[in-house]
Each structure stands twice: as C-alpha cells, then as structure tokens.
Amino acid sequence: MQFFGTTEINPSPPAVTAAGNNAHMMYIFNRNGVCLLYREWNRSLHTLSAQQDQKLMFGLLFSLKSLTAKMDPTSADKVNLGVPQLPGQGCSFHSFRTNTYKLSFMETPSGIKLILVTHPRTGDLRESLKYIYNLYVEYVVKNPLYTPGTPIKYELFNTTLDQYVRGLG
C-alpha cells in the first residue's frame, strides 16, 4: 500500500480519443464578468448552481492572472497583488492541467475571455481558441440582433461550436 508519492492520485480518465469528444465544457465571459456563453458536453458532476459555478470560474481566472503577473521574473514594472491592472499589462497564462482535466484560456484585448475545459492529454489549444473567437465574431458580433454584453442564445453559433469542439483531438 502506498500513501505518498504517487504521480496519479485518482485513476486517470479514459485516454484521448482521436475522434474527438474530449471537451468537457466551455465558458465565454466579457470584461464585466457576465457569462456570455456556457456549453457543456461531458460533465458528470455538478456541485454548484450554474451562476455560482460561473462566478467561481471567473474569479479563479482573475486571481490566477494577477498571481502569474506577480510571479513574473522578467518584468521590471511590478504591480502589487490585487492592484487593478490595465488590460494588456502583465503576463498571462494560457492553460493549466490537473490530473483530471486541462483548462485552456484566452483573453482578448477587448476583454473577452474564452475558456475551454478538456481532457488532460489534449494538446495546445491556443489556435483552437483563436478559431472559436473567430466563430464568435462571425456568428455573434456580426448578428445585428445581438446586444453586446448579453448572454448568447443563438442556435447557429451553438451548433457550429459543438461541431468544431467535437472534432478537437
């Protein structure tokens, strides 16, 4: 019996399938913390209400971002932890991985945050997030009926997104 030193604490999730279906969920936030979109593909456990779950995710990213900037060994102009940063100021992270999932994150200068939670063994998803941002521009921003800053409720965007995410290896 072994108590410490195991590299994998939980049994690892099923291996990545090349055919896709590796994504768990996706969030899109704007700068004001409004969750513009939440999509879920494989999520067996819900512990919080949707609203609290989204708030927690946004808070995690916000804090993690200011922590990563604070730890940056290369930048000379340090801001104190908790002091608001200007957009684009400080470095940012693009993904983190736990033994059960991987979270990929992209933030645009306009404050749109794209978060994709996938299988821990998926590769670099930065290009994919960029592609999803382009989908958002084409299907949401260019829709004259969409009011910027409100939750997205468009079937066409959802199906296109589903289709793309399903194909991610």
Added chain:
Amino acid sequence: MPAVAPRSGDAIFASAERVNAELFTLTYGAIVRQLITDLEEVDEVNKQLDQMGYNIGVRLIDEFLAKSNVSRCVDFKETAEVIAKVGFKMFLGVTATVTNWDAEGTTCSLVLEDNPLVDFVELPDTCQGLHYCNVLNGVVRGALEMVSMKTEVTWIRDMLRGDDAYELQVKLLKQIPEEYPYKDDE
C-alpha cells in the same frame, strides 16, 4: 509562438470579403440623407452619426482583433499607428497618417488623404455645420473604449468644408484598469 502583429492591413484587406465601393459610398450617403430628413437639425444628425459609429465600433473591435492578430500595444503611440495603418486599411481600404503628437503623447491626429465615404458628396449651404463623416469618430471612440481607452475624437479638418485633408484628432482621456466585477460574495 507569439504572433507578430502586422504593420499594415494590406494582406487582411486583400483576403477579406468586400462590397462594391460605390454601393458602400451611396448607401452611407443615403443614410446621412435620411437622417437629415428625419432629424432636421444638423447638430442632431452629427450626434446620431457619432452614436451609430460608436455602436459599430464596439463590435468592430472584436472583428479587428480576431482577424488582425494584434495582441497588445505597448503605448498609445503604437495604438494610433495600428489604427491608422491596419484598422483603416482593413475596414475602409485606405490608410491614414499619424501626426501632430502633443508633448505628453496623449493627443494625435489621424490624417486621411483619401476618404471613400465622400465620393460624389458636396455639402449644400443648408448643411454647412454637418460633419458628414462623423460616423468615423464614433467608430474610433467605440473601438478604443472596448480596449479600455476613453478617448475624445474630433474633426480638425474636413475637405467638404474646404480644407486640404481629413484630420481626426484623437485625445486619450484615461485608461481604465481591470477591476474585479463582482461586488461581494453572497
């Protein structure tokens, strides 16, 4: 692999889907004409054009960022260059020059030699106060507001009023830092 921000919008302009320039010019003209009929006051028309531009700008910024690969600008000087060289080229097909910087580096002018909005346009005597291209003000202001820069945009020169170029003055009022948006945890 940090993507290198483009120094010009030529490539994006070449690959983008475009509409016929005359159709664009005439459609814009029809909008301005209709606004003058509806609102009667020239000042109101200016205000309305600015508002329309603002609404365009807050959406346009995302398309600009998605397609141009511009990630961040180190200062307002670079921002102005990117607007003039990449932004204007991408959406209007022309480039502007950035001049007249003030000492603090917060005010500059975007000078347009060529402006596709004003082909076929002549201001009649009744509309002398009209800023025909006021929509551009709003676009620049709206787009910059989305990247957390509060600006004030005003026309300095206007060829329709007898000047030799179009000059837009952009003044950076303040940059808004990123705040944690939720007030308290309930």
